[in-house]
Structure formats: C-alpha cells, structure tokens
Amino acid sequence: MKSRSARDAAPASFRWRSLLLQGLLAISALALAWRAVNLQLVDHGFLAREGDARFSRVLEIAAHRGTITDRYGEPLAVSTPVDSVWVNPRELALATEQIPRLAAALKLDRQELARRVTSNLERDRRYYPTGEVTGHLLGFTNVDDAGQEGLELAFDHWLAGEDGAKRVIQDRYGRIVQNVESIKPARPGRDLVLSIDLRIQYLAYRELKAAIRDQRARAGSAVVLDVTSGEVLAMVNQPAYNPNDRDQIQSGVYRNRAATDIFEPGSSIKPFFVAAGLASGKYDNRSLIDTSPGFFKVGAKIFEDEHNYGAIDIATVLAKSSNVGMAHIALTLPPEEIWGTLNHLGFGQVSTSGYPGESAGLLPVYSQWRPIGIVTMSHGYGLSVTPLQLAHAYATIGAFGIARPVSFLRVEGAAPGERALGAQVCRELVGMLESVVAAEGTGKLAAIPGYRVSGKTGTAWKATAGGYSTDRYMAVFGGVAPASEPRLAAVVVIDEPGAGLHMGGQVAAPVFSRVIGGALRLLAVAPDQPVKAPEELPASPALDTRTAALP
Amino acid sequence: MNARAALIIAVPLLWLAALGSAASAIYCKHRARQMFVELEALNARRDNLEIEWGQLQLEQSAWSTHAFVERVASAKLRMAMPPPKQIEIVAP
Numbered sequence: 001m002k003s004r005s006a007r008d009a010a011p012a013s014f015r016w017r018s019l020l021l022q023g024l025l026a027i028s029a030l031a032l033a034w035r036a037v038n039l040q041l042v043d044h045g046f047l048a049r050e051g052d053a054r055f056s057r058v059l060e061i062a063a064h065r066g067t068i069t070d071r072y073g074e075p076l077a078v079s080t081p082v083d084s085v086w087v088n089p090r091e092l093a094l095a096t097e098q099i100p101r102l103a104a105a106l107k108l109d110r111q112e113l114a115r116r117v118t119s120n121l122e123r124d125r126r127y128y129p130t131g132e133v134t135g136h137l138l139g140f141t142n143v144d145d146a147g148q149e150g151l152e153l154a155f156d157h158w159l160a161g162e163d164g165a166k167r168v169i170q171d172r173y174g175r176i177v178q179n180v181e182s183i184k185p186a187r188p189g190r191d192l193v194l195s196i197d198l199r200i201q202y203l204a205y206r207e208l209k210a211a212i213r214d215q216r217a218r219a220g221s222a223v224v225l226d227v228t229s230g231e232v233l234a235m236v237n238q239p240a241y242n243p244n245d246r247d248q249i250q251s252g253v254y255r256n257r258a259a260t261d262i263f264e265p266g267s268s269i270k271p272f273f274v275a276a277g278l279a280s281g282k283y284d285n286r287s288l289i290d291t292s293p294g295f296f297k298v299g300a301k302i303f304e305d306e307h308n309y310g311a312i313d314i315a316t317v318l319a320k321s322s323n324v325g326m327a328h329i330a331l332t333l334p335p336e337e338i339w340g341t342l343n344h345l346g347f348g349q350v351s352t353s354g355y356p357g358e359s360a361g362l363l364p365v366y367s368q369w370r371p372i373g374i375v376t377m378s379h380g381y382g383l384s385v386t387p388l389q390l391a392h393a394y395a396t397i398g399a400f401g402i403a404r405p406v407s408f409l410r411v412e413g414a415a416p417g418e419r420a421l422g423a424q425v426c427r428e429l430v431g432m433l434e435s436v437v438a439a440e441g442t443g444k445l446a447a448i449p450g451y452r453v454s455g456k457t458g459t460a461w462k463a464t465a466g467g468y469s470t471d472r473y474m475a476v477f478g479g480v481a482p483a484s485e486p487r488l489a490a491v492v493v494i495d496e497p498g499a500g501l502h503m504g505g506q507v508a509a510p511v512f513s514r515v516i517g518g519a520l521r522l523l524a525v526a527p528d529q530p531v532k533a534p535e536e537l538p539a540s541p542a543l544d545t546r547t548a549a550l551p
Numbered sequence: 552m553n554a555r556a557a558l559i560i561a562v563p564l565l566w567l568a569a570l571g572s573a574a575s576a577i578y579c580k581h582r583a584r585q586m587f588v589e590l591e592a593l594n595a596r597r598d599n600l601e602i603e604w605g606q607l608q609l610e611q612s613a614w615s616t617h618a619f620v621e622r623v624a625s626a627k628l629r630m631a632m633p634p635p636k637q638i639e640i641v642a643p
Binding site (some may be wrong): 081130180 | 591
C-alpha cells in the first residue's frame with residue numbers, strides 16, 4: 001500500500017517539477033536574451049569605449065628639427081635623440097645589489113646614479129659640432145626645440161618639424177598590432193643650407209680670437225662677404241660662447257655683435273664720402289686737395305692732421321687718412337648727394353638678411369646737417385653702423401657699384417642686385433684704396449702676399465657718458481681683395497684694444513690680412529700680383545703655434 | 552524531388568564554403584597583423600639608422616674639427632705652410 005500510494009503520487013509531483021524547471025529555464029533564457037539585447041543595443045557605446053581604452057592608444061610621432069649645414073654640407077646643428085636609460089625606481093629599490101653594476105656600465109659614479117634615478121624623458125637634443133666657432137651666428141634652441149636666437153630663430157618655421165599622431169592597437173606586450181588611423185601625419189623639419197664656408201668661418205674665428213687675446217681687447221667682430229653674390233661667408237664675434245654648454249654663459253654674450261651692435265666707424269667711412277665726391281663729378285683721381293696748413297677750422301672747432309701734407313691727391317688723402325682733406329671734399333658737396341650715396345650703400349637701413357635683432361645703424365637726415373656735422377660725419381662720427389653694414393658697403397664698392405642683398409643662405413644661380421653707384425666711380429675708388437695698403441699707407445699691415453688689397457683703416461674714440469673717451473678706441477679695418485677683380489669683402493672691428501696699440505692699421509689690419517689671405521687661398525682665387533721679395537713681406541698667414549691654445 | 556536533391560548537395564557545399572571563407576578571413580587578418588608588426592619593426596630600424604647617421608655625422612665633424620686637424624698636421628705630421636718665396640704659381 002505504502003509503495004503503491006507512493007507510485008501514484010509520483011507522476012503528479014514530477015509534472016509539477018518539470019513545469020517549474022521549464023519555467024525557470026525559460027526565465028533564464030529570457031534574462032540572457034534581454035542581457036544580450038541590452039549589451040548590444042543599449043550599453044554598446046560605453047562598452048566599446050571601455051574596450052578601446054584597454055588596447056587602443058594614441059601615439060605621438062616625433063618629428064626631428066631640420067639640420068643646419070654650411071654651404072658644402074658640413075653639419076653645424078644636428079638634432080639627435082639622447083641615449084637614455086630608463087629605470088623604474090620601485091624595481092631598482094628591490095635590487096639594490098645591482099646598482100654598482102649598472103653604475104659601472106654607465107660609467108657613472110654611484111651617488112650620481114642614485115641622484116639621477118628619477119623619471120627620465122627621452123627627447124631630442126640639438127648638437128652644435130662646431131661649438132664656439134658658429135655660436136653667435138646660429139644661436140640656439142630652448143628645451144622645446146624652438147629657436148631662441150640667431151639663425152635658429154630667424155628660420156625657426158623652416159627648421160621646426162610638426163609632431164604627428166596616430167591611433168594604434170597594442171597587444172599586451174606593448175607591440176603595435178594595428179594602425180587604426182592616422183590622426184595627423186608627422187612633418188619633419190626641413191634642412192637649412194647656409195652661405196657660411198666653415199673653413200673661412202674657422203679661420204676668422206681663430207684669427208679674431210688670437211687678436212683679441214694678444215691686444216687684450218674687450219670684444220671684436222669680423223664679417224666676410226662674397227662680393228659676387230652678397231653671401232655671408234663668415235661672421236664671428238669675441239667673446240664667444242659654446243652653445244652646447246650653456247650653463248657657463250652670462251647674458252649679453254649671446255649677442256651677435258656683428259649684426260646687432262652699432263659703432264661710430266671713424267675713418268673707415270671716408271671711402272664712401274670720397275665715392276660721393278667722385279659721383280658728383282667734382283673730383284677724380286687727378287684732383288689735388290690742398291690740406292695745408294694741416295688743420296681746418298669750422299665754426300669754433302678745429303680738425304687736425306698729424307702732419308701738414310700740403311697739396312695731395314685723393315688717393316693720398318685716403319692713404320694718410322687726412323681729416324683736413326676729407327673736410328674739404330665733404331664741404332664742397334651738397335648734403336643730399338652725400339646722404340643719397342650713403343643711403344644707396346645701405347647705411348641707416350636694416351639689410352634684407354632677416355637676421356633677428358639686426359640694427360639699422362644711424363644716419364641722420366640731410367636736412368638736419370650743418371657744416372660742422374658734415375665734417376664730423378666725414379671723419380666717421382655722428383653716424384653709426386654695424387660691422388655687417390660696413391662690410392656690405394665695401395662689398396658694393398668691390399662689386400663696382402652693384403648692391404647685392406646680404407644673404408645667410410647659399411645663393412643658387414645668379415645673385416640679384418641693383419646699381420647703387422657708377423661702375424667707373426667704384427673702379428677709381430678701389431684703385432685709390434690700394435694706396436692705403438701700400439708701404440706708406442696707414443693700412444700696410446693688411447697687405448696679402450700675392451694679392452692686391454684695397455681697404456681703409458679706422459680708429460674711433462668711443463662715445464661715453466659725457467663725451468668722447470680719449471683712451472678707449474674702436475679699431476677698424478674694412479676692405480676688398482683682390483683689387484683687380486674683388487671677390488671678398490671683409491670688416492674687422494676690435495673694441496677697446498688694451499695692450500698699447502690702438503690704431504685700426506695696427507690692430508685690425510693684420511687680422512684682415514690673415515683671414516682674407518687664407519680665404520683667397522681656400523677659394524683658389526688666382527693671385528693678381530707677383531710675390532715681393534720675402535724680406536718686405538708682413539707676417540705670413542701660415543699655420544703657427546697659436547693653434548695649441550684653441551679648443 | 553530534384554529540388555530536394557539539389558538542396559542536399561548545396562547545403563553542405565555552402566556550409567563548407569562558409570567555413571573556408573571564415574578560415575581565410577582569420578588567416579588574412581593574422582597575416583595582416585604579422586606584416587604590420589614587421590613594417591613597424593622596419594620603420595623603427597629606419598629611424599634608428601637615421602639616428603645613427605646623425606650621430607656618425609656628429610662624430611665625423613668632431614674628428615674633422617679644424618683646430619684638431621691643424622694640431623695633428625703641425626704637431627704630429629710636422630706640416631707647415633710654405634713661405635711665399637717657396638711657392639711658385641704656374642699661370643694657365
């Protein structure tokens with residue numbers, strides 16, 4: 001009975017259970033379906049984002065800053081990633097026994113290493129392999145790789161690269177498995193080819209540095225231009241700095257004096273007043289100027305020569321740098337003609353070079369000129385120039401009147417230019433300026449064996465608070481060579497020579513001779529005069545022992 | 552009857568084709584990833600070579616620094632500029 005009743009009850013009980021189970025399964029299936037629908041349709045956006053966040057990455061594509069090279073492709077500024085070692089400080093702390101080995105591998109002191117163990121960013125560093133030699137000219141960049149000074153600043157847009165970005169999928173080892181999209185392509189910086197000839201730049205650097213040291217001068221600049229193209233072949237200043245190690249630098253040393261600093265040019269301006277005289281038609285190379293009695297009075301002011309030279313031609317006025325002769329010439333010319341000549345030669349204007357911070361110099365308007373002012377200006381006071389401007393004016397004379405724009409970039413093809421002065425005027429002037437460098441001239445130390453040189457010395461008192469100083473000088477030499485067909489123009493400026501000598505012909509002219517002599521040889525310019533007997537020669541621009549003192 | 556026989560043949564065939572297509576899709580995807588990893592490796596190699604080129608340029612310019620060359624020429628190799636009287640210019 002017992003068993004039977006149990007057997008009867010069973011089917012009802014099982015049916016109930018079966019229904020319950022089926023119901024539960026159906027509910028579960030519905031729940032799963034609902035969940036699936038929910039995930040696929042309702043939460044899809046959120047989930048996709050979360051998924052991407054786990055393996056999709058936006059990577060920066062680094063763009064290098066362009067390289068700066070000299071005209072022959074020698075690197076002057078190169079951006080390259082710094083070798084860097086990455087350390088996870090937490091892991092290193094657990095493996096302290098490995099620190100000495102790491103320090104040995106990195107050739108670092110143990111304390112030094114401990115100090116440096118911080119999160120280290122890998123970034124490009126800009127190297128200047130020529131260091132001090134091109135320091136002022138190139139300038140430098142800041143930590144963000146943006147140009148701050150010099151040509152790095154002037155051509156920043158050209159040199160700077162633009163970082164790109166791309167979205168990628170990484171696997172769990174950090175390897176990139178798929179490029180999802182390119183957000184922004186990287187644009188690397190473009191390379192810049194300068195007009196600089198590194199060999200001449202180095203020569204100018206070496207000779208200027210030696211002169212500044214020997215003359216115990218405060219500062220100095222030298223500029224070498226290619227007369228036939230207007231290109232800057234060399235531009236150096238002292239004191240220099242090494243752009244690779246900027247901790248040592250005090251502010252003020254950054255300035256590229258050759259382009260930014262103005263000075264009163266002294267007698268080195270005289271050739272351009274003579275040019276105005278020749279252009280007026282009132283004077284030529286046979287004109288005689290009576291400079292007796294050796295002084296000249298304008299108003300209350302007396303201008304003097306060293307000696308009474310008597311009646312001399314203009315070449316001798318320049319060779320002796322006669323102040324009286326210059327006063328006579330300047331006062332017979334209409335002020336607007338003088339101003340016009342100086343203006344055409346680029347004085348009082350910023351050149352088209354685009355160099356940052358370049359100064360325009362100072363050339364007063366002729367309507368304000370009084371006789372005493374005109375005479376003062378013809379002696380190189382009361383107007384101011386930069387070394388670059390002065391060199392450019394000499395280059396224009398050397399190009400026989402064609403003013404070519406100053407260029408810091410290599411000029412391809414024929415250089416443009418416009419006529420600033422008559423060709424005949426310039427030929428006569430170049431001929432006259434040869435007498436400055438002759439044996440009796442003030443600039444005889446600028447002579448170069450084998451080449452004819454035309455140039456002019458200048459020695460100017462420096463303007464100080466309360467008038468002109470009588471013991472602080474600017475010594476200048478500007479000129480072109482070879483005189484028969486000028487190829488190079490250069491200006492050397494020495495600021496406050498303090499070793500006894502102070503005349504432009506004593507201090508600046510020898511630097512001109514060495515730099516231009518070497519440069520003409522490097523450029524394979526044919527000599528235009530036979531070499532004189534050796535005993536008459538000035539010091540040869542040969543290699544000498546002073547190199548030992550240089551870096 | 553004909554339609555049914557066709558169905559019996561077509562369904563497994565289509566089924567196989569679908570499987571084959573799926574397998575080749577997987578293979579292509581895999582190949583694409585492999586090749587992309589390879590491409591990235593080559594790009595990285597190119598970048599490294601460029602970096603090395605830059606560093607070699609720097610090294611070369613360090614060795615060819617004019618001051619260094621001059622020092623070696625005059626001190627080690629005993630070279631000097633001949634005095635002007637020893638130079639003979641041959642006109643063309």
